[in-house]
Amino acid sequence: MLTEEQLREIEAAEQEAEAAPWISNGSELYYGADGFSHQQIYYQPNAAFIAGARTWVPQLLAMVRELQRERDHFRNQIRDYAIEERGMNPEDIDSILDEGAREARDG
Numbered sequence: 398m399l400t401e402e403q404l405r406e407i408e409a410a411e412q413e414a415e416a417a418p419w420i421s422n423g424s425e426l427y428y429g430a431d432g433f434s435h436q437q438i439y440y441q442p443n444a445a446f447i448a449g450a451r452t453w454v455p456q457l458l459a460m461v462r463e464l465q466r467e468r469d470h471f472r473n474q475i476r477d478y479a480i481e482e483r484g485m486n487p488e489d490i491d492s493i494l495d496e497g498a499r500e501a502r503d504g
Contacts, residue, residue, distance in 0.1 A: 398460050407453050414446035 399407075419428040426443070472494055479485040 399456055410446045410449050413442035
């Protein structure tokens with residue numbers, strides 16, 4: 398997992414770089430909310446963000462996958478407990494867990 402310090406570093410680089418959305422035609426970078434303007438990719442905060450992304454994206458993907466595995470593990474523990482210890486119908490507990498996941502995701 399990424400440390401809090403690493404997450405702050407990623408967040409700081411993201412805040413210093415030009416605002417999204419960004420697009421690229423393969424060799425040039427364009428960005429801007431009010432139409433796209435061509436900008437040199439070598440603007441230091443942008444370059445730092447792009448270079449950092451090469452390291453950060455795999456780390457963030459690994460972190461997301463680890464959290465998904467933990468979520469699935471706990472979901473299965475809750476499901477098994479509800480079925481085995483509380484006698485709940487598997488379809489009912491799945492529905493409850495799915496609804497809880499939707500509420501957590503959608504706020």
